[in-house]
Amino acid sequence: MPDEQMAASGSTEGSAQTPAAGAPASQQAPQVPPRPLDPIDRSIMRLLQADGRASIRSVAEQVHVSRANAYARINRLIDDGVIRGFTARVNHERAGQGASAYITLKIVQNSWRTVREKLRELPGAAHIALVSGDFDVLLLVHTPDNRTLRELVLTRLQSIPEVLSTRTLLVFEETDLLAPGPSAGPALTEE
Numbered sequence: 001m002p003d004e005q006m007a008a009s010g011s012t013e014g015s016a017q018t019p020a021a022g023a024p025a026s027q028q029a030p031q032v033p034p035r036p037l038d039p040i041d042r043s044i045m046r047l048l049q050a051d052g053r054a055s056i057r058s059v060a061e062q063v064h065v066s067r068a069n070a071y072a073r074i075n076r077l078i079d080d081g082v083i084r085g086f087t088a089r090v091n092h093e094r095a096g097q098g099a100s101a102y103i104t105l106k107i108v109q110n111s112w113r114t115v116r117e118k119l120r121e122l123p124g125a126a127h128i129a130l131v132s133g134d135f136d137v138l139l140l141v142h143t144p145d146n147r148t149l150r151e152l153v154l155t156r157l158q159s160i161p162e163v164l165s166t167r168t169l170l171v172f173e174e175t176d177l178l179a180p181g182p183s184a185g186p187a188l189t190e191e
Contacts (some may be wrong), residue, residue, distance in 0.1 A: 035080055040065060044073055045083070052086040083094070089176060095144035097124065099149045100171035103157065104135035111162035118160050122152060135167070 037045075043063045045052055062072035077083045092100060101145055106114050111131050119128050127140040143149040149168070157166055 032080070034082075035076075039083075041073060041077060044070065045077065046169070047082065048086070052088075092142040096144055099143045100141075100174070101141055101147050101149055102154075102169040102171065103135040103139045103141060103153060104167045104169070105139060105157070106164040106166075107136045108162040108164060115160065115162050118162075122156055124148075124152065152186070 003061055040063050040153055047062055054185055056067050056071050056074070059074070060067045063070065074083070074191070092098070094114065098101055105115070115137065116130075116171050119125055119137070122139075122141065124141045124143045126137060126142055127138075129138045130136065131138050141152060143152060153166060
């Protein structure tokens with residue numbers, strides 16, 4: 001597979017090649033036990049997390065393997081579902097989404113799938129997790145401002161019949177734990 005095709009095939013989560021997380025079991029690939037990752041695989045993943053546009057040559061040089069080996073390992077990580085796609089890390093404030101919040105939800109028992117589908121439709125929803133503890137769901141949202149956030153919580157979320165209660169935790173500051181990658185560069189290529 002040419003490098004441009006490799007980058008394109010993993011360019012978005014939930015593409016036709018890989019069913020979206022939470023897709024019905026009939027659409028998901030059969031569960032294969034995870035293959036153990038060696039230190040080189042882990043180094044490749046760290047490099048691609050920091051810069052998903054890194055070239056095969058650059059990755060190979062940094063992990064001290066041949067380009068063919070790096071290419072094969074990246075393809076295997078994609079095929080095995082370890083790498084689910086390549087994406088941009090966005091500065092939400094600079095992108096006009098200056099208000100962020102984690103919202104906890106208590107939901108009706110056994111309504112997770114229904115609630116998840118409704119939360120996916122919310123504008124600004126960035127992450128949804130079913131969790132254990134004092135609440136059932138943790139939702140991360142990014143909105144343009146607090147007024148929009150208030151509308152999302154009080155109108156959209158609380159109108160979902162399966163949502164019993166919500167609690168909103170405003171995000172004052174965030175720290176991205178991944179090393180910042182370059183702002184421009186080619187997609188995963190041989191160069």
